[in-house]
Structure formats: C-alpha cells, structure tokens
Amino acid sequence: MSEMWINMGPQHPMTHGLWNLRVKIDGEQVLDVDPEMGYLHRGIEKISEDRHYNEVITLMDRCCYVAGMSWEHLYVLAAEQALHVEPPERAEYIRVMSDEFQRIGSHVMWYAAFVQDIGLMTPFLYGMRDRDLVLDLFQSYTGARMTYEYMRVGGVRNDLPPGFIGEARKVCDWLIDRFVEYDQLCLNSDIFHKRCDGLGVMNAQACIDHGITGPMLRSAGVRRDLRKDRPYSAYDRLEFDVAHAEAGDVTARYLVRMEEMRQSVRIIRQSLDWLEHHPGPVLAQELPRWLGAPYAPVGREGYLLKRNYPKGLGFSAIEEPHGEALAYVVNEGSEHPYRVKFRSPVFANVSAARQYLVGYRVADIPPIMGSVDVCVGEVDR
Amino acid sequence: MAAEEWSGELARHLGDRMLSLIPFARTLGRVKFRPEAALEVFRTVHDDLGFDHLSMVGGIDWVDHREVLYTLWSDRRVAYLFLSADLVGSDPHIETASAVWPGANWHERETWELVGIRFDHHPDLRHLLTPDGYAFNPLLRAFKLHEPEELEVKTRHV
Numbered sequence: 105m106s107e108m109w110i111n112m113g114p115q116h117p118m119t120h121g122l123w124n125l126r127v128k129i130d131g132e133q134v135l136d137v138d139p140e141m142g143y144l145h146r147g148i149e150k151i152s153e154d155r156h157y158n159e160v161i162t163l164m165d166r167c168c169y170v171a172g173m174s175w176e177h178l179y180v181l182a183a184e185q186a187l188h189v190e191p192p193e194r195a196e197y198i199r200v201m202s203d204e205f206q207r208i209g210s211h212v213m214w215y216a217a218f219v220q221d222i223g224l225m226t227p228f229l230y231g232m233r234d235r236d237l238v239l240d241l242f243q244s245y246t247g248a249r250m251t252y253e254y255m256r257v258g259g260v261r262n263d264l265p266p267g268f269i270g271e272a273r274k275v276c277d278w279l280i281d282r283f284v285e286y287d288q289l290c291l292n293s294d295i296f297h298k299r300c301d302g303l304g305v306m307n308a309q310a311c312i313d314h315g316i317t318g319p320m321l322r323s324a325g326v327r328r329d330l331r332k333d334r335p336y337s338a339y340d341r342l343e344f345d346v347a348h349a350e351a352g353d354v355t356a357r358y359l360v361r362m363e364e365m366r367q368s369v370r371i372i373r374q375s376l377d378w379l380e381h382h383p384g385p386v387l388a389q390e391l392p393r394w395l396g397a398p399y400a401p402v403g404r405e406g407y408l409l410k411r412n413y414p415k416g417l418g419f420s421a422i423e424e425p426h427g428e429a430l431a432y433v434v435n436e437g438s439e440h441p442y443r444v445k446f447r448s449p450v451f452a453n454v455s456a457a458r459q460y461l462v463g464y465r466v467a468d469i470p471p472i473m474g475s476v477d478v479c480v481g482e483v484d485r
Numbered sequence: 486m487a488a489e490e491w492s493g494e495l496a497r498h499l500g501d502r503m504l505s506l507i508p509f510a511r512t513l514g515r516v517k518f519r520p521e522a523a524l525e526v527f528r529t530v531h532d533d534l535g536f537d538h539l540s541m542v543g544g545i546d547w548v549d550h551r552e553v554l555y556t557l558w559s560d561r562r563v564a565y566l567f568l569s570a571d572l573v574g575s576d577p578h579i580e581t582a583s584a585v586w587p588g589a590n591w592h593e594r595e596t597w598e599l600v601g602i603r604f605d606h607h608p609d610l611r612h613l614l615t616p617d618g619y620a621f622n623p624l625l626r627a628f629k630l631h632e633p634e635e636l637e638v639k640t641r642h643v
Binding site for chain 2: 141142145147149150151154185312313314315316326328333334417419421428430432434442443445447451452455456484485
C-alpha cells in the first residue's frame with residue numbers, strides 16, 4: 105500500500121470546529137499528522153489594542169464559545185492588575201461560582217460530543233439536556249446563554265437575582281446524580297472500552313515537554329492545578345481535590361473530567377453557602393471614572409479631557425476547563441491596552457498531536473481528538 | 486524563597502548573560518537576557534533551574550525595538566518566571582527555544598507571523614494562523630486597523 109496524505113477537515117465530524125487535520129496514512133496506519141489551524145482567526149489580540157478595557161470582555165466570550173465565563177475571568181484578572189483595581193470579595197465568589205458552572209457546562213458539552221463520536225447516541229442527548237440547566241442559570245443572572253459579558257474590570261456587572269441560590273442548589277443536586285448515570289452509560293459499555301482503552305497515550309514527561317496542561321496532563325499522573333498551586337480569586341478559601349489518573353490514555357482523560365465535574369459541584373456548593381450569608385457590593389466602589397470611557401466628560405457641555413493613566417503590567421493564569429490559560433495585559437497609560445496576549449491551553453494540546461496520534465489507526469483519531477477537547481475559538485483567537 | 490537568595494541563584498547560573506531581574510507580583514520576576522546567548526540561557530533555565538514547562542512565547546512591539554517574552558513554569562518551585570530579550574534592528578531574530586522545550590514550536594510560529602520575530606534554526610517556521618504568503622505582521626504598531634478618527638475635541642479655557 106502506498107503512503108498518502110488525507111485531509112480530515114475543515115468539515116469533518118471529528119473536528120468539532122473549523123480546523124483541518126492532515127493525516128499521512130499507509131492503509132489504516134497513521135504515519136504522521138499536521139494540524140492546520142487558522143480558519144477561525146479573528147485577530148482578537150489586535151482588535152483588543154483598539155478597544156477600551158471593558159470592551160475587550162465582549163471579545164473574550166468569542167474566544168472560547170463553550171467557556172466564555174472562564175475567559176472573561178482570565179482577562180479581567182490581568183486587566184485589574186494592570187490598572188491597579190481590586191474587586192470586592194463577593195464578586196470573587198460569584199466569579200468562582202460562574203467559573204465552575206462554566207467548567208461543568210464545558211465538560212458536559214465535551215461529554216456529549218465525545219461519546220457520540222465513539223458511537224453512543226444516548227449520552228449525547230442526556231448531556232445536552234443537562235447542559236441546558238447550566239445555561240438557564242447563566243441566563244437568569246447574565247441575560248445570555250453563551251456570550252455573557254458579565255464580568256467587569258473591578259468586579260461583576262450585577263448581583264445574583266432573588267431566588268438564584270435555591271435554583272442553583274437544585275441544579276447541583278440534579279447534576280451530581282446524573283454524573284453517576286453518565287458513568288454507568290460509558291464505563292459499563294464494551295463499545296466505550298474497546299474504542300478508548302490504551303489509545304492516545306501520553307506519559308507525564310512528554311506532556312510537560314510539549315506544554316500540555318489541564319485534564320490531559322492530570323490524566324498522566326501529574327497533580328497540577330493552578331486553582332491549588334497558584335490560587336486566584338477565592339479558590340484558596342474553598343476545599344476541593346485535584347482530579348487525576350495514571351494511565352494517560354483516552355479513558356483516563358474521561359475519568360479526570362468526570363471527577364472534575366464532581367469537584368466543581370463541591371466548589372459551587374461552598375461558594376453558594378458563602379454568597380447566601382455575605383451580601384455586599386459586586387463592583388469596586390472606587391472605580392476610576394475613566395474605566396470604560398476613554399474621555400471623562402467634564403461639565404454640562406460634555407467637554408472632553410484626556411487623562412494620564414498609571415502604567416502597569418498585568419499577568420493572570422487560571423485553570424480553564426481545557427487547561428491552563430494565561431494572559432498578560434500591557435498598560436502604557438492610554439485608554440486602550442498597549443498589548444494583550446493570551447495563551448490557550450488547547451493551542452498547546454493540539455500542537456503535540458504528532459505525539460499522541462502517530463502509530464494508531466485512522467479509526468482511533470476521533471476518540472483521541474475527542475479526548476483532547478478541541479475548542480477552535482481559543483486556538484485561533 | 487527570599488528575593489535576594491533567588492536573584493543570587495540566578496546570577497550564579499546565568500552570569501553576565503543576564504542583564505537584569507525585574508520583580509513582578511506573584512512570579513519569580515522578569516529576567517532580561519542577552520539575545521546572543523539565548524540557547525545557553527534556555528538550557529540553564531531548563532536543566533539547572535528546573536523550569537521544565539514553557540507556557541507561552543509572545544512578542545511586544547515597542548516601536549524602536551521588539552521584545553520577545555517567554556513564560557515558564559516550574560513544578561518544583563511552583564512559580565512562573567518570565568524571560569525576555571530586547572531585539573533591535575530591522576530584522577529581529579533570536580535562537581529557537583524548541584530545541585529545549587519542544588512545545589515552543591507553535592508559539593514561535595505564531596510570534597513569527599504576528600510580531601515578525603524570526604526564530605533561527607526553527608524546525609518548521611510556517612504560517613499557522615494566517616494564510617501562506619500573508620505579507621503583514623498584524624501585531625506591529627505600524628499595522629493599523631483603521632485610520633485614526635478625527636475627533637473634534639473642545640478644550641476648555643479657564
């Protein structure tokens with residue numbers, strides 16, 4: 105049989121987004137791969153240089169369309185450091201709760217898509233049904249189901265509506281029971297094990313060398329989680345365990361994500377308890393007036409006055425549903441950020457595709473790439 | 486670790502290849518190094534100082550020069566470190582880090598096409614996010630999204 109290159113993508117059921125995996129095959133054997141990205145590149149980092157600090161948050165939702173809340177959190181943390189702004193404590197708890205609901209939303213979406221890829225249709229419907237409950241919660245306090253624009257430099261936009269905490273608790277109780285069913289559907293299925301066990305193996309050293317983070321790294325036995333190692337917002341005041349597995353294969357990644365969702369419910373319950381008993385402001389009280397408006401109007405006629413802002417550099421690192429997301433914001437004293445740079449975890453995870461795809465067969469590519477959880481929006485930015 | 490102890494350790498390992506250490510909140514700081522000695526700096530930081538994880542490579546266009554910025558993480562020290570080098574001249578270039586951290590490959594491809602910093606001896610320097618043959622470096626300050634708006638600003642005379 106002769107060797108040849110085939111394209112899996114840009115339109116292919118495996119890709120879950122707009123990207124192209126070029127695969128060099130000999131019969132069914134994968135000899136080499138070359139992921140082609142960029143179909144969704146919108147130049148978010150460049151556009152940010154042209155926007156005011158709070159306007160960039162809109163772009164963050166589009167960065168990752170299944171984890172918008174986490175990306176907003178990433179950006180506002182960096183911007184707050186660059187602009188010397190401190191958010192109130194209640195806002196930090198709301199952010200943590202939103203992050204964890206977003207993690208569940210993202211992981212359930214991943215579960216639905218991934219398990220469908222390997223031939224189990226029922227879990228797809230269950231997953232989509234339960235994700236809607238999380239989106240309903242988001243809608244109740246942000247007004248949107250996907251692009252929230254909820255966090256602000258210096259806090260969050262609005263407080264939780266009355267009755268929200270009870271609803272959120274109900275969703276938590278519902279979800280924690282569903283996770284048991286998810287496991288029963290998959291782990292008791294021969295199809296699942298035949299298509300997942302021992303595939304796409306990455307050991308810990310290879311993961312670290314190639315910059316792989318998140319559930320992929322933890323499934324290889326490395327207990328690294330920025331929420332524990334470098335706590336941000338309110339994570340140092342909450343109790344949870346770092347989910348991890350040893351095998352480093354597709355099944356191990358499944359187990360890690362399932363455990364992460366259970367831990368997320370644990371974190372959400374603690375933050376709901378805190379939020380119930382600690383009312384307060386959700387946006388910094390002494391926010392500079394210019395934040396959000398480039399020129400502060402002076403007087404009744406709306407005279408414009410350009411301000412001199414304090415310079416600064418902001419850096420943030422958070423544990424996003426897909427892995428470690430990093431950002432820095434360079435503030436050179438103008439009303440726009442001078443430079444914004446984001447590190448997408450999926451970008452690094454996909455760049456190592458050669459390491460976990462070569463040597464397997466063509467039919468193994470969908471489960472392996474499914475277990476990577478590709479979100480093209482944040483790879484291309 | 487105390488700040489003096491850390492800067493002493495850095496100075497001992499990097500010697501005159503390090504130009505300065507700028508402290509930065511909640512990280513081990515930003516180390517400026519001489520770009521000619523890039524490969525030795527990468528090896529030392531990776532092998533001797535234990536920063537085995539390269540998180541990202543980025544570039545900043547300061548108009549008169551460009552800065553390349555590496556973000557590193559160490560599991561042993563549980564902390565981030567920035568390495569940065571100022572590249573002057575019309576053709577800014579630096580040695581690739583992908584020989585030390587294989588994960589640098591795509592980050593450098595991205596920095597090359599968007600910020601226009603060339604990485605010498607890179608194994609695969611092709612366009613990643615922009616189409617082949619794309620002749621611009623969008624993240625340079627000279628690349629304008631639109632012409633500056635003519636804002637009529639009224640000034641107040643006091």
